[in-house]
Structures are given as structure tokens and as C-alpha cells.
Amino acid sequence: MSPQSEHRWFFEPETFPVRHIGSTDAEVQEMLEVLGLPSLDALVQATIPQDIRLQNPLNLPSQRTEQDVLGEMKTMAQQNTVYRSFIGMGYYDCVTPPVILRNILENPAWYTQYTPYQAELAQGRLEALLNFQTMVTDLTGLPLANASLLDEGTAAAEAMAMCFAIGKSSRPAFFASKGCHPQTLAVVQTRAESLGITLDIGMVDNIDWEQHAYCGLLLQYPTTDGFLRNYQDLAQRAHEAGTHVVVATDLLALTLLKPPGEFGADIAIGSSQRFGVPLGFGGPHAAFLSTKEEFARQMPGRIVGASKDAKGKTAYRLALQTREQHIRRDRATSNICTAQVLLANIAGLYAVYHGPNGLKRMAERVHGMTQVLVEGLTRLGCQVTDEMFFDTIRVSSVSLKPENILKQATHHGLNLRSFEDGSFGISLDEATTLDDLETLFKTFSKDGRIWFSPKELAEALTVSIPAPFARTTPFLTHEVFNRYHSEHELLRYMHRLQSRDLSLVHSMIPLGSCTMKLNATSEMIPVTWPEFSRIHPFAPQDQTAGYNQLFQQLESWLSEITGFSGVSLQPNAGSQGEYAGLMVIRAYQKHRGEAQRNICLIPVSAHGTNPASAVIAGLKVVPVSCDKQGNIDVADLQAKASQHREQLAALMVTYPSTHGVFEESIREVCKIVHEHGGQVYMDGANMNAMVGLCRPGDIGADVCHLNLHKTFCIPHGGGGPGMGPIAAASHLTPFLPGHPIRNPSGDQAIGAISAAPYGSPSILPISWAFIALMGGDGLTHSTKVAILNANYMAKRLEKDYRVLFRGKNGLSAHEFILDLRPFKKSADIEVEDVAKRLMDFGFHAPTISWPVAGTMMIEPTESESKAELDRYCEALITIRKEIEAIEEGRLPRDDNPLKNAPHTIDVVTSSQWVHPYTQEQAAFPAPWLRDYKFWPSVSRIDNAYGDRNLVCTCPPMEDIIKKPEA
Structure with a gap:
């Protein structure tokens, strides 16, 4: 050791890469020797084509210690101001039960799981998701629900696509009520444009049923400004006209209100966010979609179902799994990568913890608080619309100007929703207190004084929901929602579920193209800080300076890593990133007067999500062959590009290829597409092989998406959350996604892709921390x-x-x-x-x-x-x-x-062992299993049986076993 290196410890504290990278330098050298290579640089030279290799190091900050990065992130977080939010619009403050916060949201045994394609290793989370589906079906009054979608806006867009598909595209028009949340309408509008659906937005009372043949009708229940309408006659009229009814609704409200399924809804959608999931500046949150059983084949996303294993034991799995593992490619109308499993688990366990009575009490309290609010504001001389409500009201003041009310709200640390007519929306929630009501009264008081107390008003009121809105049917009657209400019982239940699931805390999960790497604790810690988790997505800009700084830095770092000039953080899944990237390309080509370009070339080796995204973006898929080595057949690409020269919109290419190869022809491939007027979309799923070594923008791509839940360490969460931001070249940057509430991209921006302006912002600190570390x-x-x-x-x-x-x-x-x-x-x-x-x-x-x-x-x-x-x-x-x-x-x-695999503990301990191999070989085939053994909780699952006998809610177990095969 040189004299200089002897004292290096004094100047250079240990940095993070040695914690993130699993092998030591000595072990790296051992592996290189097996390959016959002298160094990692020699490996890179032998692997990556010379003409695409990055010549200069990434221009990023130097690596730092975990303590330094957490300190800077805390400083950044403190620039956010946490106001008490009453904005509503589908986003509510709530209380995440600490037992769920610590043992689910902050627990790597839950957030490092993968999508449960290998169901025998995922029985715990599949049961939790079945609970979520049961919760949704019970509350909405519709018998079939999926295991979550990305957000309420996306769910509404998927419901519209469902209506379009059910009608077999014979009714290419859809009506959406003005009573829906504006961000939902924006996402639906973007999707309608790409699918070729005419979207009419207006007042439902003005629908001319004789003039229009709509495939579907979207309603909000309660409306965005809080009002309850009786939609039963409207639903009947819609059905008579051949129109399917979609109802966007609120799960907590449905504990008191008549469920949509009982007044004629065909599909119900919404967000489960207020069931214990933090605001998080807009996400991640689990949306839901429920529908009638006859529409099972048209449902988007994933469905968890019950089946049986090889021994006849009840077992859970992804129902209709063939569409999960073998996506319908160019026939797809939806994309299966649209789930928020971790957040759905939280919401479902929240319902388990509170149970039907606890949820109903909570809803009665919220509604009662809202009644007190109305009474108090009325006494203050305010005008409150005289319509039925649940938790949201629209109010205006006679004596105070709107700007003065806003000034007083800011003084009191409150956020209200402002309408263009000068009125305000106020939405109450689980976290609302009598002190909050008193502060609201002071905000609307002319002199800041009140002569009554909220408690006095509350004592004089009776909480009730009148007919025809009152719910009369029971909900959450299954035992699981009526048993685990003490923390001790819930804790044990969650740990029983956890013990049935394999995650990264147990062993490696080496899924190709899914990049299941370390999700470091220091990266995860800031996610639940209140400065990040309790911000409403539509809070004023001056309250979100910390988030703004994080976005700017992360965007600049991702630009440097990809070689592109602009980044949008809005897409909240890889599938959404693909869709957004293609929509940006289409907007650019339309701007150039080339709207006829609608052909998307996709290699047959591409990710299955690629053709699905292309179809959703309104493109026609033309496959490109691969040669015997798995590379793109350049001659076939040339021929297809020439054949479709006038209509060529884009090529979707994954690099390195889905076959795990750095194809030598990639520059030529990009050149061919450009010569024929198309753009190159690069799927960034394999970015983990490129960072710091080559860049999509340098290779010749025009836009790419990045799976932050893969390369940049956001955990998969058992099948969500994810983030799929897109990076684009300068000519495409003006067309990056905009948003009706905040539009940072300018007038040429495509419409909203996600309900929140920045997708799922509360998990972006993970990727920021990873890059900084x-x-x-x-x-x-x-x-x-x-x-x-x-x-x-x-x-x-x-x-x-x-x-x-x-x-x-x-x-x-x-x-x-x-x-x-x-x-x-x-x-x-x-x-x-x-x-x-x-x-x-x-x-x-x-x-x-x-x-x-x-x-x-x-x-x-x-x-x-x-x-x-x-x-x-x-x-x-x-x-x-x-x-x-x-x-x-x-x-x-x-x-x-x-x-016979997998072998459960019940199988190998049975007194009747009839197999020609030993029990030891069955259960302990490797020496390390003597130190620790993860036992699958069920034997091999019969998928075909589960699809023939579709059970997607929590039934009594004996009913599943006895149900005859169809």
C-alpha cells in the first residue's frame, strides 16, 4: 500500500456503489477470468459495437454517501409546504394505519415482489388482491373486479375502450359528463383521440338520444363538485339506446350510498387512494374497475382468481392468464402493464382493518362533518348549493371577494379548490377535525370571528342519507373483513400472507427484461416523509418548491443518461411511457402535415407490450422479421419501410434486443426508418445494459421510455407501482404530455397521459436518490x-x-x-x-x-x-x-x-410417499437449503380449472372446492 493510499480513508468516506453492487472487486476479477477477459473495459469492447459506445463519461454529480444524499433530500423536502388540503377532485388526505405503513408500504418483503406469474410463490399477495377485488365488487355492486389499474383517469379511459370493444367498434362515439373530474376528462380525451372515438363532453340532461349512438356514457357519482344525482332513469334511458353506463365513484361514499350496480351501471371505476394510501402529490394510487360477468373477456388489466392445486387445495392465481403471458399483440385493446399492486394491497388491508362497520362509521363522520360545514357557512352568510352531497360542497361568499378568501386560506394553511365563477370547492376527509372546521369558518368569516362552535352545530345535526341515495344492501360480509380489527390480529394476518410470498429479501429474481435489482433502504426512506407524501397533486406551485427542484434535477440527469434534450415524468408505467412516446411522434407528424402516417413497424421479437401500445395509440402494426441469430432482418425492414414509405410513422425497437444482444446494425436500422420518413421509438426496458456505455439519443432513436422501476431502482411492488417517463429529441420536445391543471410543455403538448401532472411523483425520490448515490x-x-x-x-x-x-x-x-x-x-x-x-x-x-x-x-x-x-x-x-x-x-x-414440483411441506411430510425419489431430494436438493428453506405454500396450480370455474372474489372455501367444472 502506497503512503498516499494509507491515508485515503481520512479524506474519502465509503460511498454507495460498494453497497449496491453485489460482488467485490476480487469476485469481479474471478468472473472475468472465467470469461477469459482481463478487465471490465475489455468486456465492454467485446460486447458493445464500437460505433455506438459513449466516448466521454456521463456528466453527472460524483457518487456520494447515503448520509449526504438523505441530508440533501431532507433539505429539498422541507422546501415543500404541507398545507391542509380540501381540494378534493378525487384526492383526499387519509390516515395510513401505522401497522400497514410499517409492515406493507415500508416493508421490502412486500415492495420487492414481482408480478405473480409464478403463483405458487405468491399466494400471500394474491390473497390480498382477492380481498381488494372483493372490496370493490361489494362496494360498487358489480360482480367482477380487476386487481387494480393505474389511476382514476386511466381507469375511465380503459372503461371507454371497453365500451368501444363491447360494441365491436360499431358505435365510435362516447359521452362524458361535465360533472367528471377535469383530469379524468383530459385522460379520456387523449385516449379517445388515439382510438378514433368521438368524445362529447356536456351536460347529461342535454343528450339527444335520437341523434347520437354512443357506445358508452361516463358519469361521476358524486360529481366533481360534490353533488349527488339519481342516475337510475338516465341509466335506463341509456340502455334503451344501446349505450353502456360507466360510473366513476368513491369507495368510502359507497358505504352509505346506493352502489352503481344497483342503479344500472355496467362498469364502475374510481380510485382507492383514500383507503390508506398517501396523497403523494398524485401517486402512486390504485384505481379500480368492476363490471358485469359477461364482460370478463373485455376487462383491462389483471384479474386474480381462485383455482386448486395438484392436491386439491384452494390456490390463487392470475385468472385468464394466457392473455397475461401471451399478450394479444396487434389485436390488443388494452395493456396488461397497468396495475398498482402494492397500493391495492394497502387499500384492501385498510378495508380488512376497519371492516364494514369501521368504514361506515368513518363515512358517517365525514358526511356529518360536511353537514356541520354547510350549516356553519350558511350562518356566515355564504351561499352553498342546495343539493344532496356526501363530503364535498361548492360555496361562495356574499361579503368576501374570492381573492380575499384565498388570502385568508393561505394565512390559515389551507388549500381550497377555486372555480372560474369565484366559488370554492371544499372536500372533507378522514383526517378532518373540528379544529379544521373552525379554521374553515374563520376563512369565510368577514372579520375572522365566529360566534358558534363546530361542536355545537354537530350536536344539533342528524347524520343520514335520504332515499333514493341511501345504501340498503350489506357489504364486506366475508370473514376476512370482520376478523382482523385489532392491530395484533392484523399484524399476524399480514405476516401470514407475507410468509407465503417470495421476494428479493429471500433470493434473486433473475427475470429477463424485468431487472429485479436492489431497492436500497436509503432510497426508500424519503417516500413516506410527509413533505413528499401529504402534498395534493393540485397544490399551488409555491408550495411544491422541493418537488419542483427534484423534477428538474431528475429530468436533467435522465436527459444526460439518454442523450435526449427533453423529459416528461408524467407516464406512470412503462406501458404508459410507450403509449406517450408514440403519441408524441404522432403529434409531431400531424404538426408537419403528415397525419396519414399510421404504420408502426415492430420486430417479431419485441416486447408484447409494444404492439399493444401501438394499437392504443391508433397505429397499425406491421411485423418485421428476425434472422436466425435473433437480430432484426435488415432486408425485411428495408422492404417494409419502402412498402409503407408514405404511411410509416415509427419503428419500435428494444435495445439491447429482447434476445439479449447488442445488435451491430442498430445505426443502420435507425437510418432506414428516418430515410423513409418515420421516427424511431426505443423501448428502454433494457436500459440497465446501456447506462454510461451508450445512449439512445446518440444511436439514432428519437424517443424512448425509461422503466424507473427497473433500471432506476423503484421497486416492482408485486406488479406496481412503476414509472415510465419518456425522453425525446429536441424536435419532439414541444409535444411532450401536458395537463389541464398544470401544462409545463406548452401549447403543442399532447393531452394528459396520467391523472396527475407528474404521474406518481412520491416514488421519484427513489430514482433521484439512486442516481445521486x-x-x-x-x-x-x-x-x-x-x-x-x-x-x-x-x-x-x-x-x-x-x-x-x-x-x-x-x-x-x-x-x-x-x-x-x-x-x-x-x-x-x-x-x-x-x-x-x-x-x-x-x-x-x-x-x-x-x-x-x-x-x-x-x-x-x-x-x-x-x-x-x-x-x-x-x-x-x-x-x-x-x-x-x-x-x-x-x-x-x-x-x-x-x-411434481413444487413440493410443499405437506407433501414431503406425508406418511404416504409413493414417488421413486426420496423426500430429501424433493425438498432439499441443494446443501444451502439446510440453512434456510422457503416453502411454497401450495402445489402446482391448475390454471385451466381456474379459467373454467372463474372465481374472483372471496367465497367460502367450501364453495370453491365443491363447485362443479363447467
């Missing part, structure tokens, strides 16, 4: 290690499995594909058998049967240690030996450890 050098080093880890695993496994689609020098990018197809003939073993057998080793399977059927795509990420990579390799090598035993006849084809 890593710095440019740390990010670049982590990308190199991600590529190293994939190639190391591929090298270790190549003797036992065929590795598909390697690059020019026999290397992969950050992921690689194992070919398991030969085992079908040699041993009658399918890729699913290997996936289930990995569970016995304590591992989640890689991505299976995509992008090639019968294969596994493995992405280890940079966060996994060499020891963990070796364990996973040993598991796959051991499984290969078991397949060999079948091939050689030492194990039968129909009764072996793979066909």
Missing part, C-alpha cells in the same frame, strides 16, 4: 457488472444448456436465453417444469417462454453477489442432472421431481 462513475460501473454477471452465468451454464442468440464475439448483453426445448422430446420436460422445480431450490424462475417459447431468459442484474449467481447456476445444473436421469430411464417421465 451512484454518480456517473458508479452507474457506469454497475452497468458493466450487470453485463459481466449475465455472461458469467451463461458461461457456467453453457455445458448443460444451449445458450441462444449471442452477440458478435459470443457474448450476451445483460441477459441471456437458455433453450429448454430439446428436453420435451428427450424427457417430456417442459420449461414450466423447470420453473416449478426452481421453487424447491428457493428461487423464482426467470422469464419463461418469452421471447421464444420453451426458453428461459435470465437477467441477474449487478446487485447480485457472485455467491448468489453460483447458487442459481448450481440449482439449474442440478436440475439438468435430474433431467438426465429421466432421459436415461433412472426416473420415470411422469413421476419425477420436475413433474
